[in-house]
Amino acid sequence: MSNREGRDELREHEFDGIKEYDNPLPRWWVWIFWATIVATPIYIVYYHFGPGALVADEYQQEMDAYYELQREQLLALGEVSEPVLRQLMENPAMLSAGEKIFIAKCVQCHARDGGGNIGPNLTDDYWLHGAELMDIHRTIRDGVPTKGMIAWAKQLSEVDIMAVTAYVGTLQGTTPAMPKPPQGELMVRKPLPEADAPDAGGAGGDTGDPSEAVTEEVPPAA
Numbered sequence: 001m002s003n004r005e006g007r008d009e010l011r012e013h014e015f016d017g018i019k020e021y022d023n024p025l026p027r028w029w030v031w032i033f034w035a036t037i038v039a040t041p042i043y044i045v046y047y048h049f050g051p052g053a054l055v056a057d058e059y060q061q062e063m064d065a066y067y068e069l070q071r072e073q074l075l076a077l078g079e080v081s082e083p084v085l086r087q088l089m090e091n092p093a094m095l096s097a098g099e100k101i102f103i104a105k106c107v108q109c110h111a112r113d114g115g116g117n118i119g120p121n122l123t124d125d126y127w128l129h130g131a132e133l134m135d136i137h138r139t140i141r142d143g144v145p146t147k148g149m150i151a152w153a154k155q156l157s158e159v160d161i162m163a164v165t166a167y168v169g170t171l172q173g174t175t176p177a178m179p180k181p182p183q184g185e186l187m188v189r190k191p192l193p194e195a196d197a198p199d200a201g202g203a204g205g206d207t208g209d210p211s212e213a214v215t216e217e218v219p220p221a222a
């Protein structure tokens with residue numbers, strides 16, 4: 001215990017000439033120390049096994065909620081277009097939703113990393129039905145029924161198709177574990193003309209550019 005007279009007492013032992021004061025840690029410090037030990041199992045049980053949401057789950061929930069919000073904005077745009085789809089490739093909520101749809105519906109034929117299996121490799125520069133996002137969107141929506149690619153319009157909403165299109169767009173140029181050999185023709189996705197580029201459209205305010213409507217207040221990626 002600390003010496004109330006204000007002088008620290010030397011303890012009796014000595015190691016290699018080093019002596020020690022009897023200087024206990026402050027009470028508040030010790031209490032915090034014990035509090036953390038008590039809190040840890042409660043935290044683990046609550047968050048890892050109980051109803052508590054981990055940070056990653058909360059992020060996912062926010063992304064899902066944001067996707068729901070954007071769904072309406074996107075539908076309000078009416079016609080889907082190449083600039084809108086390109087813009088969605090920059091949108092974390094859309095990509096996260098698109099990835100979920102891809103995992104649920106597409107991996108058995110295109111592989112988890114897009115490397116291809118029954119369906120073609122989606123990561124290379126060779127395309128059977130076009131490299132533009134509008135081409136990919138059309139292939140997903142209408143399918144290629146005679147070749148085993150389902151017309152997803154029957155199973156996925158319009159916005160889901162846009163989200164998974166944007167996700168497929170991000171796969172190109174990645175390196176899958178077991179890439180299927182190229183099918184189709186070598187095609188490069190064209191850069192957008194200046195006027196259609198997502199960040200064109202004038203300074204501030206509502207420019208009426210539909211591609212702007214969906215990017216406001218995108219939460220930053222975690």
Ligand code: HEC
Nearest residue numbers: 105106109118119120127128129130136139144147148149
């Ligand atoms: C039952 C298997 C199957 C499933 C499931 C499937 N696909 Fe396909 N997909 C194919 C086949 C086969 C082709 C090639 C069609 C052809 O030969 O014309 C293809 C082609 C494509 C293409 C065009 C590739 C190119 O080279 O032009 C895209 C894009 C695509 N699929 C995306 C998707 C997405 C996204 C999903 C999930 C929503 C999906 N596919 C689910 C079998 C599948």
